[in-house]
Amino acid sequence: MLEWCRKLRVAAQRETPDDTVARKHLTAIYSRLVIDGGALRDQPPDGPKKITVEKLKPEFRKELDRRIFASANLIKLNREQAIEKTIQRFQGWVTSIPPDGVSEIDRREVKSGFQKSVKDMDFISRRVAIDQGHKLASNVKYLLAVQSGAIALRWHSNWRRPGYKYRQDHKERDEKIYLLRDSWALEQGLIKPVYGFYDEITAAGEEVYCSCDALPIYAPQKLPDEFLTEKGKREFNRA
Structure with missing residues (x-):
């Protein structure tokens, strides 16, 4: 044998x-x-x-x-x-x-x-x-x-894709914006975290078979109002 x-x-x-x-x-x-x-x-x-x-x-x-x-x-x-x-x-x-x-x-x-x-x-x-x-x-x-010089990343989950075995917590992150620590906009006091920082969560694609994406944002003007500090709102006429 x-x-x-x-x-x-x-x-x-x-x-x-x-x-x-x-x-x-x-x-x-x-x-x-x-x-x-x-x-x-x-x-x-x-x-x-x-x-x-x-x-x-x-x-x-x-x-x-x-x-x-x-x-x-x-x-x-x-x-x-x-x-x-x-x-x-x-x-x-x-x-x-x-x-x-x-x-x-x-x-x-x-x-x-x-x-x-x-x-x-x-x-x-x-x-x-x-x-x-x-x-x-x-x-x-x-x-x-x-x-x-990106200041934030917008999470995109593929949970809508037929047959994709998504993670529930990744689905819950869908379209949420996470700030990048030490960015110029943060250092100048123009923006503040709403959902936290990107380095506080597992990165897109980090976990096994994760096909989520993190889409960069470069300008504070592209962020919703709740991400702007009072200084940021004055700077970009959002006050």
């Missing part, structure tokens, strides 16, 4: 996916946002310029490398667990074979079970790639917003 388990392990390692798909997916997102300037298209007119993207390229590259590393580790872990589970299932099946042998139906069931394990692993690997891709995009946009 040891020899059969060895052969099964070799076959499983050959058939189960590696991190190639995730690496290509992440690199494509990086190219779209950073190389092709896609990150700027997601910004408002008063947001960052191309020169800011160029300046931040080293930081963006580090973030890409981080996400590729995280994806590779997750896929490797899931791959090893899937292979071990398949071998354990095979061992259990072998030890339960009756003295008169096994039927063709049983053989087909075992083969089908092995194929399902491979398909499940492929699905999980693609989900890892998608999740890490959203984390990469979220962090690129966050770095770009902060370095370009």
